[in-house]
Amino acid sequence: MRRIISVLLENESGALSRVIGLFAQRGYNIETLTVAPTDDETLSRLTLTTLATDEQIEQITKQLNKLIEVVKLVDLTEGEHVERELMLIKLKASGAQRAEVKRTSDIFRGQIVDVSNNTYTIQLTGTTDKLDAFIRAIAESTVLEVVRTGVSGLSRGEKVLTL
Amino acid sequence: MLSGADILIRSLQEENVDHVFGYPGGAVLHIYDAIFKQNRIQHVLVRHEQAATHMADGYARATGRPGCVLVTSGPGATNAITGIATAYMDSIPMVVISGQVQSHLIGTDSFQETDMVGISRPIVKHSFMIKSAQDIPEAVKKAFYIATSGRPGPVVIDIPKDTTNPTDLVPYEYPDELVMRSYSPAIKGHTGQIKKAVSMMMEAERPMIYTGGGVIQGNSSDDLTKLTQMLGFPITNTLMGLGAYPGTDKQFLGMLGMHGTLEANNAMHHCDLLLAIGARFDDRITNTVSKFCPYAQIIHVDVDPASISKNVVADVPIVGPVDWVLHEMIGLVKDALPERSEKQNSMLAEWWEQIEGWRAQGCLEVVNDSDGEIIKPQQVIQSLYRHTGGEAIVTSDVGQHQMFAALYYPFDKPRKWINSGGLGTMGFGLPSAMGVQIAYPEEQVVCVTGEGSIQMNIQELSTCAQYGLPIKIINLNNRALGMVKQWQDMQYEGRHSHSYMESLPDFTSLVEAYGHVGMKASSVDELDDVMKEALTLKDKLVFVDVMVDPEEHVYPMLIAPNGSLRDMWLKKGVRT
Numbered sequence: 001m002r003r004i005i006s007v008l009l010e011n012e013s014g015a016l017s018r019v020i021g022l023f024a025q026r027g028y029n030i031e032t033l034t035v036a037p038t039d040d041e042t043l044s045r046l047t048l049t050t051l052a053t054d055e056q057i058e059q060i061t062k063q064l065n066k067l068i069e070v071v072k073l074v075d076l077t078e079g080e081h082v083e084r085e086l087m088l089i090k091l092k093a094s095g096a097q098r099a100e101v102k103r104t105s106d107i108f109r110g111q112i113v114d115v116s117n118n119t120y121t122i123q124l125t126g127t128t129d130k131l132d133a134f135i136r137a138i139a140e141s142t143v144l145e146v147v148r149t150g151v152s153g154l155s156r157g158e159k160v161l162t163l
Numbered sequence: 164m165l166s167g168a169d170i171l172i173r174s175l176q177e178e179n180v181d182h183v184f185g186y187p188g189g190a191v192l193h194i195y196d197a198i199f200k201q202n203r204i205q206h207v208l209v210r211h212e213q214a215a216t217h218m219a220d221g222y223a224r225a226t227g228r229p230g231c232v233l234v235t236s237g238p239g240a241t242n243a244i245t246g247i248a249t250a251y252m253d254s255i256p257m258v259v260i261s262g263q264v265q266s267h268l269i270g271t272d273s274f275q276e277t278d279m280v281g282i283s284r285p286i287v288k289h290s291f292m293i294k295s296a297q298d299i300p301e302a303v304k305k306a307f308y309i310a311t312s313g314r315p316g317p318v319v320i321d322i323p324k325d326t327t328n329p330t331d332l333v334p335y336e337y338p339d340e341l342v343m344r345s346y347s348p349a350i351k352g353h354t355g356q357i358k359k360a361v362s363m364m365m366e367a368e369r370p371m372i373y374t375g376g377g378v379i380q381g382n383s384s385d386d387l388t389k390l391t392q393m394l395g396f397p398i399t400n401t402l403m404g405l406g407a408y409p410g411t412d413k414q415f416l417g418m419l420g421m422h423g424t425l426e427a428n429n430a431m432h433h434c435d436l437l438l439a440i441g442a443r444f445d446d447r448i449t450n451t452v453s454k455f456c457p458y459a460q461i462i463h464v465d466v467d468p469a470s471i472s473k474n475v476v477a478d479v480p481i482v483g484p485v486d487w488v489l490h491e492m493i494g495l496v497k498d499a500l501p502e503r504s505e506k507q508n509s510m511l512a513e514w515w516e517q518i519e520g521w522r523a524q525g526c527l528e529v530v531n532d533s534d535g536e537i538i539k540p541q542q543v544i545q546s547l548y549r550h551t552g553g554e555a556i557v558t559s560d561v562g563q564h565q566m567f568a569a570l571y572y573p574f575d576k577p578r579k580w581i582n583s584g585g586l587g588t589m590g591f592g593l594p595s596a597m598g599v600q601i602a603y604p605e606e607q608v609v610c611v612t613g614e615g616s617i618q619m620n621i622q623e624l625s626t627c628a629q630y631g632l633p634i635k636i637i638n639l640n641n642r643a644l645g646m647v648k649q650w651q652d653m654q655y656e657g658r659h660s661h662s663y664m665e666s667l668p669d670f671t672s673l674v675e676a677y678g679h680v681g682m683k684a685s686s687v688d689e690l691d692d693v694m695k696e697a698l699t700l701k702d703k704l705v706f707v708d709v710m711v712d713p714e715e716h717v718y719p720m721l722i723a724p725n726g727s728l729r730d731m732w733l734k735k736g737v738r739t
Contacts, residue, residue: 010345013292014280014290014292017281017284018284021284021285025285055472058472059469059473062468062469063469065468065469066467066469068288068289068309068343068345068346069345070345071344071345163344
């Protein structure tokens with residue numbers, strides 16, 4: 001089952017490598033990973049998605065908690081949550097295709113952020129499923145490049161992950 | 164105002180470090196100069212950095228205090244890796260200080276540069292990279308705190324040479340307190356869970372106690388013994404946990420697991436309540452996990468939450484320090500015991516009857532049909548036990564001799580049996596014995612080894628000569644890598660692929676060349692005399708080379724794959 005683990009991490013050199021190393025060392029998988037400092041510059045917020053059984057996720061969270069630089073963590077998928085991923089996608093778009101690509105992009109609430117004679121670069125945000133759906137929808141076009149940030153998320157409502 | 168090198172030494176003094184095991188080199192020369200200028204910390208010069216880590220490890224296992232290691236960058240650091248991994252697997256507190264090339268050279272593939280923090284990352288509890296001399300006191304304070312608290316483990320401090328420069332002086336102050344928002348090991352257990360556990364103990368019909376290294380690490384042997392004797396339950400210890408409960412007491416069923424006794428493994432399999440304390444359900448214990456303790460409710464006490472329900476799901480998990488939890492349990496059991504019903508008492512008596520039936524089969528009986536011209540390895544350990552009165556601190560290497568020592572030398576006290584259980588590191592025995600002897604100069608320290616293992620760190624005989632360490636080395640010499648050969652006998656139709664040791668040295672001459680005493684025993688008659696004589700030479704290192712039966716196997720042995728704990732080979736060709 002797909003899980004989103006969100007971690008508050010000491011913003012120190014080497015902290016990220018311990019998290020990644022743990023996953024490699026214990027044979028857990030990482031589907032996506034995103035990390036950046038928070039409003040408190042001593043802390044980073046790391047979000048990763050993994051495919052794991054309930055037993056595995058229990059071990060993953062316990063092992064992550066053992067890392068000295070992990071301050072707190074939450075499995076967002078345990079409760080209601082908001083998740084978003086950002087994608088930039090560069091497509092070949094010329095002639096009649098240009099209008100078609102633009103229409104599809106609008107349907108998905110994408111924004112064209114760069115234009116050249118033969119290409120569009122489109123920015124899209126949404127859940128992983130939505131971004132996947134867009135790629136399927138423009139299957140007729142030639143995709144030149146795709147870059148995705150990986151999932152970020154927060155719990156819904158009053159629940160927060162802070163010190 | 165002090166230099167980084169002086170600050171490091173002062174900080175180690177603040178942590179009451181009395182011995183540092185190490186080897187100098189370019190990146191740590193400033194630190195070695197600072198060591199030279201003081202005399203509170205004794206430095207022990209090893210012959211190979213791996214041995215330095217095992218010495219610190221042996222020192223820590225025997226005393227309960229963290230061991231301290233100092234090595235240079237590059238090869239010094241990488242040589243230390245096996246010893247760090249050994250300590251990590253057995254949760255031994257250790258602080259390893261490694262020199263690093265100068266900060267401005269890091270990342271340039273400079274001479275003797277290696278990414279020590281990176282290489283050691285999967286085998287340390289934590290590590291620190293020093294950026295400036297001012298960082299050193301806090302890093303040292305944190306390193307010792309992390310290494311010794313919660314579930315202990317090794318911590319690495321990597322120190323670039325420029326941060327210890329004797330001409331760069333900075334203010335020095337050792338922190339009184341530490342604030343670590345992201346590290347707070349459990350300091351007590353959940354009382355509700357403990358109550359629940361105790362009520363289950365009162366109702367159990369076939370209870371069993373199984374404890375590991377955590378009881379020894381947690382200094383809880385007395386409380387464990389008290390609780391076990393109050394309850395009257397049978398108890399077994401893991402390889403790492405031997406000595407936590409008196410090995411000669413009648414409630415003790417011997418070691419369990421891969422080479423556990425028939426009675427311990429059978430009692431585990433048939434119990435209806437398992438009280439596991441400071442043990443981690445390792446694969447050498449469980450055999451096939453799905454067939455492990457099929458009738459039992461499991462209570463699992465451990466300070467490390469990640470150990471609980473990792474391999475075997477616990478019905479009552481209790482996260483907390485074992486001393487705290489045992490203390491609580493004793494209090495509750497004291498109140499509950501008078502209430503225990505007659506029925507419960509008679510069920511327990513019946514359970515003991517069943518166990519005594521297994522015990523009566525005498526799975527550890529030694530049979531020697533040879534008229535004494537061949538020595539059985541078990542007889543060597545029995546002789547050692549007799550001549551040391553069971554009082555020696557025994558270290559071992561890894562292999563058959565390790566299992567014979569564990570099975571035939573009952574330990575009545577904790578921290579008397581020192582071996583590499585988790586990683587299974589050959590070459591551990593001699594240096595760890597040296598660490599023990601340095602910590603306890605007056606104690607009888609014995610290293611039980613084999614001709615394979617001893618050669619993995621035999622260069623330390625030179626260190627022993629330098630520091631006058633009167634260790635007794637008992638070499639069970641079967642001219643083969645015994646445990647490998649045993650598996651090849653049992654699973655590879657006797658194809659002994661590279662398990663023979665050809666061109667063995669004449670060990671007695673070799674140790675004499677190092678300035679020690681060598682002795683040899685080749686028959687049962689000689690064995691006792693040689694053992695006695697060796698142990699009387701109090702001030703000498705004596706190496707006793709004992710020619711033992713090369714055909715001997717270690718039994719009992721669990722049958723894998725797909726076996727349960729009651730499926731064992733009892734001797735060659737005979738199974739349960």
